Amino acid sequence: MVEEKFFPDRERLIQALAHDCACDLQKGIKERGQASFLVSGGSTPEPVYRELSKRPLPWARINVALVDERWVDKSESGSNHAFIEDCLLQNCAAAAPFLGMKTPHATAAEGEADCERAYGELPRPFDVCVLGMGNDGHTASLFPHAEGLQAALDPASAKLCSAITAKQSAVTGKHTERMTLTLAGILQARDIKLLITGDEKLKVYREALLDSDELTMPVRSILKQGLKPVTVYWAP
Numbered sequence: 001m002v003e004e005k006f007f008p009d010r011e012r013l014i015q016a017l018a019h020d021c022a023c024d025l026q027k028g029i030k031e032r033g034q035a036s037f038l039v040s041g042g043s044t045p046e047p048v049y050r051e052l053s054k055r056p057l058p059w060a061r062i063n064v065a066l067v068d069e070r071w072v073d074k075s076e077s078g079s080n081h082a083f084i085e086d087c088l089l090q091n092c093a094a095a096a097p098f099l100g101m102k103t104p105h106a107t108a109a110e111g112e113a114d115c116e117r118a119y120g121e122l123p124r125p126f127d128v129c130v131l132g133m134g135n136d137g138h139t140a141s142l143f144p145h146a147e148g149l150q151a152a153l154d155p156a157s158a159k160l161c162s163a164i165t166a167k168q169s170a171v172t173g174k175h176t177e178r179m180t181l182t183l184a185g186i187l188q189a190r191d192i193k194l195l196i197t198g199d200e201k202l203k204v205y206r207e208a209l210l211d212s213d214e215l216t217m218p219v220r221s222i223l224k225q226g227l228k229p230v231t232v233y234w235a236p
């Protein structure tokens, strides 16, 4: 159930993805009085978030929450919490309630229970989940061969969140310790949007479609599941 929305340029992709997310969120609010918007970090979605922040949606009724987080405080580099506050929770979207993943615990493993409890209180189903993808086929913080990956990819898992330790080689720079939505957590979304740009990621995406081994390319767990619609947004 993968739909592809490919665009000739990034501006048209940004406008289309922002529009589609806004529609999902407004639908959720219309049906249930509130909505949940699950957002990934990374450079690719930044312009989409900045565009969405300017749209006059009922943001006070849109629960924004992270898809994943490096286990660092807001003041440290790499924090997705700080990133989303900076590029999405501005302008009209400043009114949105926001749930991060980082807890005061020293490690993600120690913080996992508190994170799970907090995410369990988010209105479900989530209305839209925006995912990115790395050139190694990771999505969220579901990195190839990461410690905790197999359990996090179990679609029958009761857990929404999981502590993950990515192998250093899979992660540019530091921050190998992460908290991430599990596959089961991502599948709580009614609509999953995978955002990729450039020829390299298009090649990786196409390679992911060709095989089913999720441990080497965890994004396959999203592309191959038949439970929830996945739309792949791409521009050069």
Ligand SMILES: O=C(O)[C@H](O)[C@@H](O)[C@H](O)[C@H](O)COP(=O)(O)O
Pocket (backbone or CB within 6 Å): 040, 041, 042, 043, 044, 045, 067, 068, 069, 080, 131, 132, 133, 134, 138, 139, 140, 141
């Ligand atoms: O927290 C994160 O960084 C994301 O969850 C991660 O999975 C990201 O989506 C990919 O690494 C792509 O990142 P870019 O958009 O920067 O290429």
